[in-house]
Amino acid sequence: MILWGTGGHDRLDGSGDSDQILGVAGHDTLNGGSADDTIDGGTGNDVLSGGDGHDAMEGGTGHDRLDGGGGTDVLIGSTGNDTLNGGDGEDYLCAGFDGDRVMTNWGVDQLDGGAGLDTAVLFRGAATASIRFDLRDTSLTQYLDNGTGVVRVESVSLFSGRGADILTGGVRSDTFFGGAGNDTLDGWHEGDLLIGEAGNDLILGGNGDDRLAGGLGHDSLTGGTQNDTLSGDTGEDVLTGGAGDDVIDGGSGLDTAVYSGNKADYDIFRIDDGVVLRDLRPNGDGTDTLVLVDRLAFADGTVTMAHMLSRGRAPVAQSDVVTVSEDGVGKVNVLANDRDDDGDALSVVSVTSANPNLSLAFSRTGQVTVTPGVAYQALGAGQSVVTAADVVVRDPYGNTSHSTLSVTITGANDAPTAVNDVYTIGEDGVLTGIDVTLNDHDPDANAHLFVFGLNVGSTLGAVTILDDGTLSYDPGRAFQYLAAGETATDSFTYELSDGFGGHATASITVNIVGTDEPVGGHGEHVMAQTAYTAGWDMVIYG
Template structure:
């Protein structure tokens, strides 16, 4: 095995043994120049174990000499014979410039004869010489050859040179595309062309070609426009377009939506399965054209439908697939004559004949002065117009006048408008012609019956509702006197309007007869309104709707009350009168009352409300503080109607008062008589030298009266109150308080009766004129009828005395609650004596 290289010059394998392959499996490269390359072997011709030499000529017009013939003389007669047979593969690139490459196969021809065998672009000469990829085409589709000529021994003793391009032109030509978008041109030979991937354009030219588009959207021209060869074409996947032209061609779109154009000969259209998509066939009429369906499609799957002059072949359950034959009904006998199934059965498409449409007479009833719109093809009393072949129906659009002066406008889709002559009644007619688009035409008649108009009859209506309650209804229905009607059966329309009613209500009337009535607020009694109906043809009538409005109780209207008072122990008022927002009232004139009740407000005041609206407000701390308090009450009309309102009381201090804040403070009076209000916080308040009014309010306060006859009110919280000199009044209020009068005739006043809240009374001296005041908590005590011991009990407790009260005055004091401990004092157990002596105050 050897590899031999030539030069770029004209190398000769005879004088320069460099280009001679002597043993099997040698490879020779001629490179440039017009080279002569030899291929020999040491083996005898009948030893077929020899290898194959590989010969590459390169550029230039090269000559290949295969095997060396020798001359023998037998009886003085020269005999050319080969003793050594060489096998060789020759690789010569097809070229437009190197057109004189040749192979000398004389010696091998003695063995293999003048045999030339073509296999696509390859060919074999004299049994043992193979030319690899010897053929191609230029950019215009012209045939090119690598080795152009062959010198061969022809049986019979002659040697001849043949033109390999001429030989190949009569045989098949194989041409393969790339994976891109190719333009492939065949030759006049029988071409085998495969476009492969990409959207290719393939020209088969003359000859009986086999063409495959491959993947992509391909365009295939099996012949030139004048070609008559029988070609076989396959579009492959993608949306392909195939032109067959002349000859009995086979067109197979395969996958995708393909356009197939047959010629004038008997063409065969292949459709394997529903996977072949939507194919459209355009075939020139004549001869016997056939669609061949694959074995997966049977006759029961096929639906034939005429669409204009086209024939659509659909497949049951497969909307993604169809075959449409363009102009199938436009020619004589159809353009495709047969639909062939794989089982041998078929449908003769040429004998499918068109059937004329079937029309049904139409009848319409209208009223004088009315017009009508409709469709003549629809079911208008006798059934719809139809076509036996399923063709779409149409008519010639026109505007015409009937015999009785009516006007008709007809549209191509069958829609029409009819307007009768003014004042005409009776029957009028017009005709039309239904067309199927395939030559079928059938007339139809439309009759319009026009009746004289009768005015509608509107009936009075009766409705009922409650006071302040809207009512809805339908005026055209039977609402007590029968339904509104029309003698012609016309649809009635009510005049739409919004307007007041006779009694001041409001009614909204819609054109369809629905209405909504809203009575005047708080009105009860009878109300009414009128309405008008029309039949659309000039006839009208009016009716009255009567509405009985039943009285219902209206809730009273409680007005919020506002009271302004100076700080005080107790105040009164009436909630029904006007207290800033107007008096409480009832629209029905019902007598009003208030829900009687007693309760304590959020600010700790006791409120008692009486049914006549009177109320009493009393501060549980003995005095109201500066600020605001409120309570809610319920107003009644005696018929189930209720309303609530809020009474707000604003308490203000006198001009010049000292008023603290919600924080903890030390407040001091002057030498004058001061009014000091601590407000919130744990305050310390000192009155000064004159007679002062001190109010601690919320918090644990300390109040010091100092000199003068002072009034000291602790308010809520656990307070410490010291009267100082003078005749003072000490009121602890809510909480556990310490009360110390010191000098002077002091009054210890109690306003809070709460279990567990026991005040401590210190410095209580009867000898100085001190007194216990229970008047604000024993309001139920009656000096004429009550026993003081049922309300008050003072008992010794060691060196102290306990003070307990029963605000209800139960016999025997069943509900006594201790409210104070009197420190360091005993002997006060004779409550009656204290009362008589003026030391116990209860009123």
């Protein structure tokens, strides 16, 4: 339905369907109601209410109030001092625009986005004073140079004038045109469109995939954390892509692209329409495409693009592996799987490891020798550990690349060492619980030492391997001839095993001391041995 006002002060209410309401002249009150309405206040100081639905409202001439209500609405203030309230929904609020014509002299408007995610379009191309505008906290009213206020709006398109403006975006995508003057434009968050236009501008993309253009003047552009597009346009510009894969176009003038690393950290090569500069560091500056950039500024100095291109591309070093026994020497050629896309010969400049138990030697031609230290002798058969070394290769132009050499060290069984023992006992005594392995040792951490066998061919006493692996020795009646204080010697050998095929032998010497016959006969008196070492005698008298 189309509702027309008169030349007077009219009140027009929509039908509930999608209406077109035209106030024409006078101070009108126009209510769209539900559904999607189009409302035009015409001349006069009008009050326009969209109600529910997706409404399009224009205040026209005069000081108008526009309330979007529910739904996604478009509110255009046009001329006069207007108040725009988006209400619920994602609304589009425009101040300083009349149809297809940008207004150069519009009134003092108040824009309130209300609930939802709202967008305001602000035209201040005629502004001569500087504008300070910051959307990071949408609950704070931001004012333009003419007093227009904006609050609860999450995204703006702001076209500024001739002042030195400082414009900061919010959590959604924003568009800033700085106009004339030395402006600071900061997108802050999301993907923004930031154009400095005239003047020497500072433009910061922040987070998101941003598009930055300097326009006229000597500008400084910084992309931020994502994949940005930077255009210096005219003038001598400084362009910093930052993290992400950026497109940097210097435009006319002597332009410089800035990078955080040293020259050796980057690979460079030509493509049809420019140059690709790739950061070889993880989490560095990414891979950028450069067009019409004259100089490159690195942490270790600034060079011309021509100088950087003369270096060629960096080599590509691949990871290598080598396996070596704890007793052996491992060898590998770390250049065998590396490549250089320029066809240059590569050389090894360093092979280093933080592991102090790894000995490394290398030749420039790529041969690396790995020798495990004594600490790895503790590895037993079937055991292994993995350690690593860092390899640096270089081409003739000083371009370098890093790779990792993974070293697997395998264990081998080492023979145990058996140590001789000496014990002393009385002629009527018995040694039992003898643990001859207490002073034996094995370099392998997983070794289990035990007595594997005995050689008692010339032994006068009786030697037995007990169930718990210890030994017992009984001189029996062989030394009853000894007088008190008189001594004799008996001996036997044992074979030690580590449980993995390693063996060793040692001898046991037993000193027998004669004693007087005790009152009451020849009973046996036993003392359990708990620890014996070579050279330590224990005397047991019967």
